[in-house]
Amino acid sequence: MDLHSGLAYWIVKNELFDYFHPLRDDFVIDVAIIGSGITGSLVAHELCMAGIPCAVFDKRTIATGSTAASTSQLQYEIDVPLCEMMDKVGEKTAVKAYHASLQSITDIEEVFHAIRVNPDFKRVSSVYLASNRRGLGLLEREYEVRIKHGLPVEFLDADALLANHRIEGPGALKNREAAQMDCYQAATGLLRHHIKQHDLPLFSHTDIVAYEEKKGGYTLLTGDGKAIRCKYVVIAAGFEAGRFLPRQVMDLNSTYALVSQPVEASQLWPERSLIWETAHPYFYMRTTSDNRMMIGGEDVAFKNAERRDRLLRWKIKRLERQFRRIYPEIPFTVDMAWCGTFSSTRDGLPFIGPWPGKKRMFFALGYGGNGITFSMIAAQVIKNKLMGIKDERERIFGFGR
Ligand SMILES: Cc1cc2nc3c(=O)[nH]c(=O)nc-3n(C[C@H](O)[C@H](O)[C@H](O)COP(=O)(O)OP(=O)(O)OC[C@H]3O[C@@H](n4cnc5c(N)ncnc54)[C@H](O)[C@@H]3O)c2cc1C
Known part of the structure; x- marks a missing residue:
């Protein structure tokens, strides 16, 4: 599926991150992140900063999925108004979701401030x-x-x-x-930074077509027959995440x-x-x-x-x-x-965290008009989960809600 077409402004305005680097051999890493858009790059950022070894894989040219097409507005207001969301998920959960969304704008600002990249924020x-x-x-x-x-x-x-x-x-x-902000510049800026600072392995044009659950992790299989062994996998594959989901959620x-x-x-x-x-x-x-x-x-x-x-x-x-x-x-x-x-999604909230029963596969699916703020929350929740830090946002945005 083409995620967008026409002339998306950000990839015309910015120099293309022309990074052609397909996976050529089998690979082993602690955390494999599928997707190099704003979600995958924020997840990679949080993990690199926490010292958790990770690698990013994308089937396209880097960050040219929905991230390149986004109008990149950051709002605490979610597509479903608070007064309506309360009826769908309960007052407490809805209010917490709104407060988390508000906080995430500041967190995004701080991420780029800390790495001294300015994506026109x-x-x-x-x-x-x-x-x-x-x-x-x-x-x-x-x-x-x-x-x-x-x-x-x-x-x-x-x-x-x-x-x-x-x-x-x-x-x-x-x-x-x-x-x-400029979401394309944000994603590519993060990836460039961590390639330089933390030797982040990044593979473009590497399609993950299947996975096998193994004891203590996963083996991911690429379209041209390479195997990636990892302890955990993060699905930041945007609107194409359906392939990894037991049932459609959006x-x-x-x-x-x-x-x-x-x-x-x-x-x-x-x-x-x-x-x-x-x-x-x-x-x-x-x-x-x-x-x-x-x-x-x-x-x-x-x-x-x-x-x-x-x-x-x-x-x-x-x-x-x-x-x-x-x-x-x-x-x-x-x-x-x-x-x-x-x-x-029906309630306007993203899906973040493991699918029930799959403890080592984390989804970072920031759907809706607040996709980017949700990406920030997903990156933090997944980092916390890997570090054993309790995060109540896991319940608010998890599949079990
Ligand atoms: C026109 C438009 C306007 C928008 N405006 C806003 C807005 O104002 N504010 C806001 O917050 N959000 C907005 N959004 C939503 C926001 O852009 C998205 O939520 C966000 O870009 C999603 O980022 P992502 O990294 O999750 O997905 P993507 O950017 O799509 O990245 C996913 C990546 O995963 C890769 N991938 C998929 N499957 C595989 C596989 N099997 N193997 C390897 N790689 C794979 C893809 O190639 C892709 O690069 C808008 C979206 C659009 C289209």
């Missing part, structure tokens, strides 16, 4: 628009529960929304804890994104906030460090990559129209557009 405000009167009702309920549980949030009525953000609409929730969607040509910084919207809305599928937007506008949304259920790609031109027009509805005065010309595959 920038703190920005987040504005969650009510798309209509019904959306406003949802935001009012959401505001109450977030205040009750100590989550940072402000309520903007129609006047405040217009005065502070130049948007006409019934109202919005705002917070100042969000961030944005629904796949096609999603669309584009960037505009750059404009003068003064022409952009106030605070360069992340903007999104209550409608489903939602529309969202951010800016880039070179003053482009990056917008996305228009998700539809994924059937196959051909159908997803055929819709691209039509979806570009719809996204443009959505942007003009919010900021008709900002000049907007599409420069590059792409589509990707995206998946979601």
Whole structure:
């Protein structure tokens, strides 16, 4: 399956991490990480920092899966609003999931600060628009529960929304804890750093096609017949993790994104906030460090990559129209557009940790619009598990919830 197609901005903007290094011989390592996207690279980071020997394997060119297509907004708000998630997983679990998500943005910031790599990480405000009167009702309920549980949030009525953000609409929730980055630069920056600092073994174009459970670990088999022996395996294979899962846990969607040509910084919207809305599928937007506008949304259920790609031109027009509805005065010309595959879970939460009964196979599946913050949490939970450190997030995000 192609994870995306079209012209994904980050792999045009950044120099490709042109690392052609397939596995040529059998290999032995303590922890084998399958996937070199933002999840696999954050897992590798946490393990390298803890001194746990690990190696990363990817069937593609490094970090060119969903990570290269991501619009890379970092928000503590999960796709399922807290007031609705409480009904799905219980109040305590939902509140803990939201707090973990909030903390993970700071943790991501600290990871890149510590290794002195700057993947264009920038703190920005987040504005969650009510798309209509019904959306406003949802935001009012959401505001109450977030205040009750100590989550940072402000309520903007129609006047405040217009005065502070130049948007006409019934109202919005705002917070100042969000961030944005360049996810491709983040993943490749982490891997480069650990290759240099910790001799991290990294293998591209190495497809793991089968695995055998052995006493004390696994043997992974590659497409061209090599064997990798490991004590533990971490599945950070994104939306292709299905091959390793006993049953499907996510629904796949096609999603669309584009960037505009750059404009003068003064022409952009106030605070360069992340903007999104209550409608489903939602529309969202951010800016880039070179003053482009990056917008996305228009998700539809994924059937196959051909159908997803055929819709691209039509979806570009719809996204443009959505942007003009919010900021008709900002000049907007599409420069590059792409589509990707995206998946979601029923309760909006990721799946992190071992499948029940498989104690040495850890999944790091950060699905949904918060995939990246979930990747950070997965990397920490798995590191803690390997070090025997108790982490209550294992229960919140585990398969047994
Ligand atoms: C258009 C779009 C916009 C998005 N916007 C946001 C956003 O604003 N904020 C956010 O948090 N998230 C967003 N996401 C989601 C986010 O990008 C993903 O959650 C994240 O990139 C997933 O990273 P990953 O490393 O888990 O997966 P990937 O980047 O897909 O990496 C998985 C890797 O595993 C490799 N692999 C798979 N199977 C095998 C195998 N059998 N053997 C070897 N290698 C294998 C693949 O080649 C791939 O490189 C967006 C996604 C898309 C598509």
